[in-house]
Amino acid sequence: MSDTGSLRVEAPRVLVVDDGALVRMYYRGILERAGFVVDEALNGIEGLERVLGATYDLLVVDVNMPKMDGYSFLRAVRGREPPIRSIPSLMTSTEAADGDREAARIAGANFYLVKPLSEDVLVAHARALVGSRP
Amino acid sequence: MNDLLEQFLDETRELVQSATEDLLALEAAPDDTEAVNRVFRAFHTLKGSVGLFDFPPWFSLLHAAEDGLSAARAGTLAVDAALIDLSLETLDATGRWADAVETEGTLPGTADAEGSVLAGRYRSLLSSGPEARAMDASALPGWASRLAEPLRGVEGRPRIAVRYQPRSDCFFSGDDPLGLVRKVPGLLAVSVEPAAPWSPDEEFDAFACNLAIALISDAPRAEIEAVFRLVGDQVTVVDLPTATDQRNASGGTISASAPAMEPVVAAILAEQVRVLAAAGEAQTDAGRLEACARSVMNTLRSAGRSGDADRCGQALGSGPDALRATIEAILTDRSNAASPTDGEEDHGASEPLGGDAVRTLRVDAARVDALVALVGELVVARNGLGYLAARAEAGEDAGMLARAIREADANIGRLSTSLHRSAISLRLTPLSSVFRRFGRQVRDAARGLGKDVVLVVEGEAAEADKGIVENLFEPLLHVVRNAIDHGLEDAVNRRQVGKPEAGRICLAAEQDGNGIVVSVSDDGRGIDPAFIRRRVVDRGLLQPEAVASMDDAAVTELIFAPGFSTAESVGALSGRGVGMDAVRAAAARMGGRVSVESRVGLGTTIRLHLPQTIALARIMVVGAGTESYGIAMDAVVEVVRRPRTCIHAVAGGNATVLRGRTVPVFRLVELLGRRDRPLDGDDALLLVVRANGETIAVEVDRFEDHIDTVVRPPAGLVGSVAGVGGTTLLSDGRVLLVLDPGGILADASVPARAEDR
Amino acid sequence: MAVVRRVDAGPGTPVRLEGVCPVEDAETLASLILEDPSAPVDWTACTRMHTAVYQVLLRLRPTILGTSGDPFVGRWLTPPSPG
Numbered sequence: 001m002s003d004t005g006s007l008r009v010e011a012p013r014v015l016v017v018d019d020g021a022l023v024r025m026y027y028r029g030i031l032e033r034a035g036f037v038v039d040e041a042l043n044g045i046e047g048l049e050r051v052l053g054a055t056y057d058l059l060v061v062d063v064n065m066p067k068m069d070g071y072s073f074l075r076a077v078r079g080r081e082p083p084i085r086s087i088p089s090l091m092t093s094t095e096a097a098d099g100d101r102e103a104a105r106i107a108g109a110n111f112y113l114v115k116p117l118s119e120d121v122l123v124a125h126a127r128a129l130v131g132s133r134p
Numbered sequence: 135m136n137d138l139l140e141q142f143l144d145e146t147r148e149l150v151q152s153a154t155e156d157l158l159a160l161e162a163a164p165d166d167t168e169a170v171n172r173v174f175r176a177f178h179t180l181k182g183s184v185g186l187f188d189f190p191p192w193f194s195l196l197h198a199a200e201d202g203l204s205a206a207r208a209g210t211l212a213v214d215a216a217l218i219d220l221s222l223e224t225l226d227a228t229g230r231w232a233d234a235v236e237t238e239g240t241l242p243g244t245a246d247a248e249g250s251v252l253a254g255r256y257r258s259l260l261s262s263g264p265e266a267r268a269m270d271a272s273a274l275p276g277w278a279s280r281l282a283e284p285l286r287g288v289e290g291r292p293r294i295a296v297r298y299q300p301r302s303d304c305f306f307s308g309d310d311p312l313g314l315v316r317k318v319p320g321l322l323a324v325s326v327e328p329a330a331p332w333s334p335d336e337e338f339d340a341f342a343c344n345l346a347i348a349l350i351s352d353a354p355r356a357e358i359e360a361v362f363r364l365v366g367d368q369v370t371v372v373d374l375p376t377a378t379d380q381r382n383a384s385g386g387t388i389s390a391s392a393p394a395m396e397p398v399v400a401a402i403l404a405e406q407v408r409v410l411a412a413a414g415e416a417q418t419d420a421g422r423l424e425a426c427a428r429s430v431m432n433t434l435r436s437a438g439r440s441g442d443a444d445r446c447g448q449a450l451g452s453g454p455d456a457l458r459a460t461i462e463a464i465l466t467d468r469s470n471a472a473s474p475t476d477g478e479e480d481h482g483a484s485e486p487l488g489g490d491a492v493r494t495l496r497v498d499a500a501r502v503d504a505l506v507a508l509v510g511e512l513v514v515a516r517n518g519l520g521y522l523a524a525r526a527e528a529g530e531d532a533g534m535l536a537r538a539i540r541e542a543d544a545n546i547g548r549l550s551t552s553l554h555r556s557a558i559s560l561r562l563t564p565l566s567s568v569f570r571r572f573g574r575q576v577r578d579a580a581r582g583l584g585k586d587v588v589l590v591v592e593g594e595a596a597e598a599d600k601g602i603v604e605n606l607f608e609p610l611l612h613v614v615r616n617a618i619d620h621g622l623e624d625a626v627n628r629r630q631v632g633k634p635e636a637g638r639i640c641l642a643a644e645q646d647g648n649g650i651v652v653s654v655s656d657d658g659r660g661i662d663p664a665f666i667r668r669r670v671v672d673r674g675l676l677q678p679e680a681v682a683s684m685d686d687a688a689v690t691e692l693i694f695a696p697g698f699s700t701a702e703s704v705g706a707l708s709g710r711g712v713g714m715d716a717v718r719a720a721a722a723r724m725g726g727r728v729s730v731e732s733r734v735g736l737g738t739t740i741r742l743h744l745p746q747t748i749a750l751a752r753i754m755v756v757g758a759g760t761e762s763y764g765i766a767m768d769a770v771v772e773v774v775r776r777p778r779t780c781i782h783a784v785a786g787g788n789a790t791v792l793r794g795r796t797v798p799v800f801r802l803v804e805l806l807g808r809r810d811r812p813l814d815g816d817d818a819l820l821l822v823v824r825a826n827g828e829t830i831a832v833e834v835d836r837f838e839d840h841i842d843t844v845v846r847p848p849a850g851l852v853g854s855v856a857g858v859g860g861t862t863l864l865s866d867g868r869v870l871l872v873l874d875p876g877g878i879l880a881d882a883s884v885p886a887r888a889e890d891r
Numbered sequence: 892m893a894v895v896r897r898v899d900a901g902p903g904t905p906v907r908l909e910g911v912c913p914v915e916d917a918e919t920l921a922s923l924i925l926e927d928p929s930a931p932v933d934w935t936a937c938t939r940m941h942t943a944v945y946q947v948l949l950r951l952r953p954t955i956l957g958t959s960g961d962p963f964v965g966r967w968l969t970p971p972s973p974g
Contacts, residue, residue: 020179020182020183021141022138022141022142022145022183022186023182023186025137025138025141026138026186029137029138075415075418077421078418078420078421078422078425079417079418079421080421082424083424085418085420085421085424085425086421086424086425086427086428087425087428088425088428088429088432089425094181094182094185096371096372096373097370097371097372098366098369098370098371102412105405105408105409105412106412106413106414106415107418108409108414108418108421108422108425109409110402110405110406110409110425110426110429111401111402111405111429112405114373115182115185116182116184116185116186116193118188124398125398125402127436128398128399128402128432128433128436128437129402129429129432129433130432130436131431131432131433131435131436132436300942305914305917305942305943309942310914310941310942310943311942312940312941312942312945312963312964313941313942315963315967316963321967323967324967324968326945326949326968328949328950332950335925335951338921338925338950338951340917340918340920340921340943340946340947341914341917341918341943343942343943343946344946344950345942345946345949
């Protein structure tokens, strides 16, 4: 607790990329309560447009999405120029198998959470990845 | 949270509906792979949505169902009656649980037991399937749920399921697979099964491993993974969804004895080590490295470890290996941890669900657009009024001004009418939403009675107000069940009279002027008027002479009379009759009526004539005593003034002769329960009203006004007053009670009216 | 260690597992059971069983006598039922 100088002061901005309307709504509620500014995208293509148009502190990315899935989206982000390519990311999926986790790592996800997510798990990881105090 | 729950319940019901339809379609055509796909997706989405909330038994059930349907989709499980019935039951449970969640805020107490029975049935379907073991990587594979089943409901730490299928030559390389399992901390269950069917005895090779070992542990994932690190390619690790797994789900890399560092922090750090170790692609390596560094540094800062964060920042410059080494050093060097920070949020219990669930409406976007456009026009029109005011102030000629004002008035009048119509249309819902539910109902009812029934649906695209569509199901169900039970003959009888063995029920809707007509037709035995005549007399509902004077059509309509039928079974001869008065009452509550048409031997059609919208109603405001009441102009046939000498006392009340017909006369004040006022004046003001197929005259004290208004359904105290059809606001802000003539007359005795016929 | 042995020669005489039973014992055990399928297996004195040995029991399903002396096997694995 000695050093608070490098903590963020402005609200961190998060982009939720998920094709499930209910899921987006759920994440939005949780993240807004936790003090995040939340944007949404329905798939990877929309997500990419968003990422190129605003500055995000965190990406919350679903794996299975139509048009462009979460892996391709993350690979595309990681292949951009800095600082876009370094945006921390949380990948969410209903699949818990090792192969899926490894695919997420290869794509450049910084953490992998298996759905369903509870509020405290999502908030704890999101806050850590953007550098907010828990 | 309420919004979310609401949307969830909406979505759940829709999915239950569509999956039900697809399952019914599959019953007829089990090879329809598209339908299997759709059913699977519906269950998959249901599972995902339920997972957003804390309903463990529900989630487990849907998970098992998804496993089953996934196998069906893959072709490893037959799409047969067992799977379809089970899935329909699961949808039933899902529908009921959604209702319970909406009204009670929780699952019913029986959900746990019911869910596990249903889930067990899916599992037994799977284990008897030809390739039950073929599935391994799906979200919660069968082997994991089977093993986890006995542990369900036991509170504890998050659990990991592992499936370890050693290579067949592993004994030669010195492996002792069970030896590894012995080392797994936190074991809760172990099972060992043959990985593939055994070869015959004589070919049995004791040194070829043919085992699949499954286990469940509540130790951190990383500790478990560490045990199997040398045989990682032979192992599947799955996080088990339990009610309690979420809080610590990510604490995988930290041992129980680890001090200070929060599990989330440690887990994120450890994950970056794995990400850095993962085989990446050249064009994304820089991005991945920087993202890992940023994630680690942010995470460390969030935990108050800026020094460690800086160390990582420096290591980043030296490449991925240096960063990895630094993170690992921080992870292992936990002794210099900062004072533990309490990261626990006060998350408490889930939010209370609040009182009444808010009602929601799904609306076609085009309709909203139209509405918005109209509002825009209205704003423009209003601006025109300001311009007119300015012209008046400038002293413009009154005649010119009057014409301009009249034009503006007409314009605004046109717009507000369109606006109203447009707003009303927002509430229009296609009848398909209620018709769709009948596939299942007809199937179940027919099956229960051992009858073969074909359901035909027509005109389901017709639309009506949401309130009407929503209230239509119960009465229609009543009619449909009656048609199947009493209307349709059994197969033997049908064959004898030369009809196809399968009975036909047609559910149809059509636009009818400003209303809709919803009908249920059957090709059954029809209603025998002679039977109705006997029965009406037997029950004392009408005098024999009264019945004798009625034609067959009128007699048939008597099936809707209160008291015609009772809860007791009416018997096969009746053709119809159980609770038809309830159907009539339901239609009346929606501002509609019912009718019946039947031909002996050919079938019966019951029609519900309903308003399409809750539109502007023309209300006549009348006075009785010191009070004012509204009455729908639709119901008023004419208004007449009659000398009191023309109103005669008859049995059961008063009557007068109008255009050659005897019409009963009621005094409004008396109908409303005030009998103490003397008659005054020589003439009586009579409102001739048609209600429930009867013509009556209602005496009022005065006519006050005509208004066009929206009548709101009665609510609160007013809702319980007989004869009140709704309320509306008068221009001076008073609430006007709008009378429902049918409701008022419900109190009057049936015999009295019958005699008037 | 002495591991799988025939106490005496008559048919139906139990096969005893004793002490640590390493991978090599699997084949011996299998051939003993196949020779005399009626012979039960007594595993009470076995203190540690190799996977291959357990697999023989799982595959050939002899009658098992007593509770396994191997704590892991006794605690976690159900004795293969005769079949």
